[in-house]
Amino acid sequence: MKHCDKCQVDIQTNQKYCPLCHQVLQGEDDPNIHELYPEYVPIRREILPLTKKIILFMTVVSIIILLTVNFVSWDGAFWSLIPVGGILYFWLIVRYGVLSKQNIAFKLALLTTVLVALLDLIEQFYGNPDIESWALNYVTPFAFLACNLAISVIIWVRRINYRDYIFYLISIIIFSLVPIILALVNVITIKWPAITAFGAAVFILLFIIFFFPKSIKEEIKKRFHL
Amino acid sequence: MGNEIGYNDWFKLDNAAKIFPAVSTKIETNTFRVQFALKEIVDPELLQLAADGILERYPMFKVRLKSGFFWSYLDYNSSPFYVEKLPTQVCGQLSPKENNGYLFKIYYRNNLITLEVFHTLSDGSGAVMLLKSLVYEYLVLKGYKLSPDNIILTKDSKPTIEEYEDSHGTYYNAKNRRHVPEKKAFGIKGTHIPDGHIGLISGTLSTKEVVELARKNQATVTEYLSAVIMYTIYITQIQYREHLKANQKPVKMFIPVNLRRHFPSKTLRNFTNFVKTDMVMNRSDISLEEILALVKEQFKKGMTKEELIRKMSENVAFEKNIFLRMTPYFLKKYVLKIGYQIMGLSLNTMSVTNIGKTDFPESMRPYIENVSAAVYSGKFNTLNVAIASFEDKFKITFTRSIIETTIEREFFRFFTIMGLKLEIESNYVEEYR
Numbered sequence: 001m002k003h004c005d006k007c008q009v010d011i012q013t014n015q016k017y018c019p020l021c022h023q024v025l026q027g028e029d030d031p032n033i034h035e036l037y038p039e040y041v042p043i044r045r046e047i048l049p050l051t052k053k054i055i056l057f058m059t060v061v062s063i064i065i066l067l068t069v070n071f072v073s074w075d076g077a078f079w080s081l082i083p084v085g086g087i088l089y090f091w092l093i094v095r096y097g098v099l100s101k102q103n104i105a106f107k108l109a110l111l112t113t114v115l116v117a118l119l120d121l122i123e124q125f126y127g128n129p130d131i132e133s134w135a136l137n138y139v140t141p142f143a144f145l146a147c148n149l150a151i152s153v154i155i156w157v158r159r160i161n162y163r164d165y166i167f168y169l170i171s172i173i174i175f176s177l178v179p180i181i182l183a184l185v186n187v188i189t190i191k192w193p194a195i196t197a198f199g200a201a202v203f204i205l206l207f208i209i210f211f212f213p214k215s216i217k218e219e220i221k222k223r224f225h226l
Numbered sequence: 227m228g229n230e231i232g233y234n235d236w237f238k239l240d241n242a243a244k245i246f247p248a249v250s251t252k253i254e255t256n257t258f259r260v261q262f263a264l265k266e267i268v269d270p271e272l273l274q275l276a277a278d279g280i281l282e283r284y285p286m287f288k289v290r291l292k293s294g295f296f297w298s299y300l301d302y303n304s305s306p307f308y309v310e311k312l313p314t315q316v317c318g319q320l321s322p323k324e325n326n327g328y329l330f331k332i333y334y335r336n337n338l339i340t341l342e343v344f345h346t347l348s349d350g351s352g353a354v355m356l357l358k359s360l361v362y363e364y365l366v367l368k369g370y371k372l373s374p375d376n377i378i379l380t381k382d383s384k385p386t387i388e389e390y391e392d393s394h395g396t397y398y399n400a401k402n403r404r405h406v407p408e409k410k411a412f413g414i415k416g417t418h419i420p421d422g423h424i425g426l427i428s429g430t431l432s433t434k435e436v437v438e439l440a441r442k443n444q445a446t447v448t449e450y451l452s453a454v455i456m457y458t459i460y461i462t463q464i465q466y467r468e469h470l471k472a473n474q475k476p477v478k479m480f481i482p483v484n485l486r487r488h489f490p491s492k493t494l495r496n497f498t499n500f501v502k503t504d505m506v507m508n509r510s511d512i513s514l515e516e517i518l519a520l521v522k523e524q525f526k527k528g529m530t531k532e533e534l535i536r537k538m539s540e541n542v543a544f545e546k547n548i549f550l551r552m553t554p555y556f557l558k559k560y561v562l563k564i565g566y567q568i569m570g571l572s573l574n575t576m577s578v579t580n581i582g583k584t585d586f587p588e589s590m591r592p593y594i595e596n597v598s599a600a601v602y603s604g605k606f607n608t609l610n611v612a613i614a615s616f617e618d619k620f621k622i623t624f625t626r627s628i629i630e631t632t633i634e635r636e637f638f639r640f641f642t643i644m645g646l647k648l649e650i651e652s653n654y655v656e657e658y659r
Contacts, residue, residue: 004650007635008642009429012651019427019652020635034336037426037653040314101323222236222301223294226551 002027012036059087082126085118105151105168112147113175116140137190141179141197147172148197152204166212166219169204176201235302237286241394241542242496243346247291247298248562249570250319250344253422253627254604257317258612260353260581261340262361263595268334269368274309276363277332279381281307284356286390286494287347290327293555300346303327312340316424316625316653317602320344332360337595339364345496350581350599351484352494355379358586365593375587386492393491394542402532403539411478411575412507414463414608416628424603425655427634428623430596433583433615435646445518448580449525451613451622452479452503453518455578458637460507460517468508479503479521480574484582488534499537501528502574571606580613596621603627609634629655 002011002025004018011018013036014029063084070080092114097107119135151169179194188194208216239247250256281288288307289300305326312335320329320342329344330353341357348356362378374380419425440450456477464473482498491497503521527533544550544565553561584597598621599612609626624634642648 007639007650008648009638010649012430012649013654015652015654019650020631020638022631036336036338036651038312038314038335040654218236222292222299224296225238225294225299226296 001030059091063087077126079126082122085122089114089118103165103168104154105165108147108150109168109172109175112143112172116143132189136179136182136188138193140182141176141193144172144176144179145197145200148176148201148204166208166215167223169208170216170219173201173205235285237289237300237390237495238392239297239299239346240392240493240495240497241538241545242349242498244297244545245562245566245570246344246346247322248559249566252319254571255317255319255602256345257320257342257602258345258350258353258579259317259340259342259600260350260357260614261338261598261600262357263598264337264339264361264593265595266593267337268339268364270309270311270334272367273332273334273339273360273364276360276367277307277309280356280359280363283359283379283381283383283385284494285385286352287328287330287356289329289347291322291329291346296551296553296555296558298555307332309334311335312338314423314653316426316600317342318422330356348494349484349496349498350482350579351486351498352496354581354584355494358584361594362587362590365590370589370593372589373587375589377585377587378590388492389494391491391493392495393485393489393493393497394538396491397485397489397535397538398542399535399539400543402536403543404536405540408569408573410475410572412459412464412473412475413572413575413606414459414628414633415472416608416626416630418605418608418627419629419655422627423655425626425629425631426600426623426653427626427631428598428600428621428651429638429641430649430651431620431622431641431646433618433620436620439644439646443518445522446525448481448578448613449521450518451580452481452578453514453521454640455479455576455611455633455637456503456505456507456517456521457512457514458633458640459575460512462632462636464507465512466510468510474506474508476504476506478505478573478575480577481525482577482579483529483534485534485538488529488531499534501525571604574607576607577601577610578613579611582613583615586616591617595619598623600625 002013002015003009004011004021004023004025006023007018007020009018009020011025012033014033015025017023018025066080066083070078093111096102097111100107116135116139119139123133123135148169151165151172155165155169176197179188180198182188183191183194246256285302286300288303290303290305291298292301303326305328307326307328309332312333320331322329325331329347331342333340333342339357339361341353341360343353343356358377359379359381362372362374363381366372436451437447440447443450445453456479459477464477467473479502481501481503483501485491485497485499486493489497501524503524505517505520550558550561579599579601581599586594594616596619597614597616599614600623601610601612603610603625604627608628609624612623612625614621614623624637626634638648638650
């Protein structure tokens with residue numbers, strides 16, 4: 001056992017210096033002693049890998065170039081916002097789709113919603129008003145339909161985790177009502193995709209209500225308790 | 227499908243727990259640790275089996291943190307839990323996104339079994355209960371003949387509703403919830419250890435000698451040690467510098483009080499309050515006796531039922547505030563953060579946690595070497611202390627987020643000068659490069 005004669009204490013570990021006064025300890029190292037605390041391992045700092053740095057650098061540079069060119073050759077349209085939106089969406093996929101530890105239902109719901117919003121916005125500003133809207137008529141309902149089916153399948157296959165996913169399923173079902181409302185107020189002209197998506201959403205919702213009535217009630221109680 | 231445990235598969239956060247998810251960061255981790263040293267090397271595989279078995283008995287620990295629209299809550303966690311090797315980091319952050327969502331960790335190293343808990347789940351008393359059950363289960367798996375003697379909650383017993391209770395709400399009194407404004411406390415300054423590491427220095431004294439010493443001064447052990455720590459802070463940080471502006475602030479010890487000893491509650495979740503000692507030390511002739519007299523008086527005042535209920539009700543009233551409740555959680559988080567900054571951390575110099583003597587069944591005692599505890603240290607509360615005792619081993623564990631060890635040194639020398647036998651262990655932070 002080691003000893004510090006300044007502090008008059010025995011040291012239970014094979015340290016070189018006294019933890020209290022930092023002077024050199026007396027006594028031999030005891031090879032039979034179990035070190036109480038593990039040796040120091042430096043915390044792995046998250047350093048940006050070079051590829052990530054390069055891509056980030058290129059992103060920022062291209063956004064600046066796009067905006068500059070757009071302003072210099074101004075023809076009354078903000079066309080640069082389309083590629084900029086695309087680039088930002090790419091980063092959203094990387095950040096929330098790939099790197100995030102959130103559950104997959106959340107990722108799907110988030111990415112689908114943002115994608116739909118992005119496409120609708122692009123079309124709103126730059127679409128040809130004479131041609132029927134493609135993003136609203138087809139992409140919006142089908143994206144929500146695909147997302148609905150995907151989350152349902154995941155829940156079906158990994159049923160043990162359904163309680164973690166059901167909230168996102170319900171929110172995406174609610175989003176699926178958007179196309180049918182748009183169809184009712186005649187913003188959407190081609191109605192069958194909207195009706196299909198709505199039908200599928202209602203089907204899944206009814207399925208949950210009939211077969212897991214308690215879980216849906218519980219989930220709402222949990223998420224909204226005051 | 228996840229519902230197999232019936233009515234109790236999700237929990238609202240209890241009153242004390244509500245603040246921690248909003249304010250915890252990598253630096254302010256709000257994590258604490260209790261650990262038992264056995265008399266033999268721990269077998270990780272058996273420990274894993276014991277953990278799997280005992281977690282079903284503690285549904286309030288088998289949870290993950292989720293955010294709702296108004297409050298976050300604890301939801302049943304179906305993922306597997308794994309025990310791990312003891313890491314270098316003491317009381318590091320327990321992020322809800324890591325560790326399969328579990329807000330506690332079980333570590334092993336040589337003969338140590340360590341439990342680290344995020345304060346949202348439980349307080350020291352609940353954590354000790356869990357660790358006792360775990361070690362009991364482990365020793366049974368090892369093949370020893372033990373009996374629980376009504377001290378241990380074993381795997382086969384059933385969780386009761388009383389154990390999930392938010393007892394703060396039970397003893398809430400709307401008429402006794404006055405807010406008493408407080409002054410900011412003196413803060414121990416120093417050079418922060420890089421990477422958010424925490425230095426740990428633990429001293430082992432003889433329980434008998436410490437108790438004798440406290441009795442000789444007509445004080446309880448907690449009162450006496452708090453006074454000695456205050457005195458140490460005074461002689462190392464303040465004395466002969468009383469004129470400095472920073473030294474006009476009162477030195478305040480935050481001493482958690484286990485309310486289960488004062489109210490008949492069986493909850494395994496948070497049920498602690500605190501007593502604070504408070505002394506402006508801007509004179510050059512303060513003696514230990516003077517501090518001890520004041521500490522004793524403040525303990526007496528702070529420990530009355532009325533005062534304990536007032537402090538509890540003050541917090542519950544804050545939680546019951548209709549405006550706070552109606553605020554969506556993503557905004558509420560910031561309200562809680564700011565509130566904690568103003569009313570939480572900066573009102574204490576340091577915390578002195580005494581988890582006291584740990585009870586074991588007679589048949590289990592021969593296998594336990596010692597019991598110790600530790601509390602995280604952060605940016606403002608740079609030094610904290612946790613005290614635990616088992617048989618004649620009285621362990622005082624300092625955890626610090628600064629390099630300086632002046633207070634620990636003077637504190638422990640105070641005892642060695644009186645001739646008490648002292649053994650020191652440390653986690654080597656001072657030798658990190």
